Ligand SMILES: Cc1cc2nc3c(=O)[nH]c(=O)nc-3n(C[C@H](O)[C@H](O)[C@H](O)COP(=O)(O)OP(=O)(O)OC[C@H]3O[C@@H](n4cnc5c(N)ncnc54)[C@H](O)[C@@H]3O)c2cc1C
């Protein structure tokens with residue numbers, strides 16, 4: 001079994017770990033770091049449930065090897081309420097009923113967070129394009145889009 | 158499985174030379190990790206290309222825009238100079254997978270995968286893109302036609318890697334990319350198409366993806382249109398000259414693909430002829 005050493009920042013904290021080379025970032029986050037907010041749906045890039053922010057960009061953690069995160073900055077859904085208070089996005093998701101079973105929510109939130117970080121005032125079309133890779137079988141997306149729009153700098157248009 | 162991340166070209170060249178066959182290059186990993194997961198591949202060594210300086214850069218000179226092997230599809234979709242000169246490449250890049258996939262997957266990975274359904278190929282073929290294949294002490298520059306040798310197959314040798322993609326300047330604005338898939342976003346193309354009108358002589362170029370083992374220019378249809386014009390009747394006749402050999406799979410039956418390809422050709426050429 002091969003391992004490599006990786007030093008990375010997870011939700012603001014710097015860590016160094018020995019990781020198996022065949023382990024995905026998703027498995028590493030859930031089973032080694034025990035941050036189980038990030039979900040596994042398909043395991044192959046189709047559903048977006050595993051989305052985390054890596055170096056400022058939304059990525060599928062199931063499509064990244066843990067070995068690849070040396071030097072990287074990773075944010076998972078746990079970072080949103082890191083200060084003890086819910087993020088505006090989380091509050092708006094609740095307000096708009098954008099959560100039903102909740103399985104897609106962590107991934108959806110992280111995609112939305114990455115979008116708002118890079119574009120604080122996205123149009124509806126830009127929101128749709130950003131979350132096209134996040135599947136939700138419950139809500140029908142309308143509430144999710146509304147929640148993201150409402151969280152943006154300009155509020156709801 | 159061993160994982161290495163060289164930090165210089167020299168180191169990479171040495172690895173390729175020494176390890177050759179059981180080695181897999183990793184760029185975005187969006188193809189490779191799925192294949193490993195499905196047990197279709199089990200490389201002994203993974204060599205991550207993302208540690209090499211300059212591999213994630215886009216630069217240009219008077220003759221061409223040069224794209225490094227780790228430049229992501231999202232970076233291409235957002236790049237001003239590419240959008241100005243090669244808008245259809247930005248468009249095709251933007252159509253791949255999802256935002257998360259595009260944030261990871263480089264254009265080079267899409268090319269090296271050499272899938273008949275890879276969305277950037279029709280556009281790259283149309284723009285006459287070149288790829289540079291490197292190896293210690295040697296390199297060659299190939300046209301897409303010489304690079305793509307079969308479905309999933311390319312001219313890459315085990316000890317070579319794709320080190321640069323070149324887009325010859327000036328580009329052409331009058332090029333359209335169309336993708337027909339079962340659902341919008343996150344689906345491979347049932348049929349894709351790039352069509353354009355090039356240069357002062359207004360020459361038609363046409364390439365269709367996901368309908369033949371290799372993505373290449375539709376030269377017979379192009380010649381016909383260049384000779385006869387772009388009237389409705391010419392467009393219909395040109396469709397009968399398309400060189401297609403589609404397969405039947407979950408994305409569509411062969412006959413359906415032929416039908417869609419013809420409809421896309423007609424619709425796209427109609428849009429383009431207004432610019433001629
Ligand atoms: C959910 C999902 C949706 C997708 N949707 C689309 C789509 O809509 N359209 C589409 O075209 N594709 C799609 N793909 C396929 C894939 O994302 C793209 O082909 C992508 O561009 C591959 O690039 P990569 O670097 O991530 O792949 P990798 O797996 O890193 O590389 C692909 C192959 O090329 C080799 N390679 C990579 N770089 C080099 C290099 N510089 N030199 C030599 N060899 C190299 C690798 O060893 C590997 O065999 C999708 C994939 C997923 C998982």
Ligand code: FES
Pocket residue numbers: 039040041042043044045046047048049050051060061062063
């Ligand atoms: S679990 Fe990663 S995209 Fe589905």
Ligand code: FES
Pocket residue numbers: 098099100101102103104105135136137138139
């Ligand atoms: S709330 Fe159930 S999948 Fe989205």
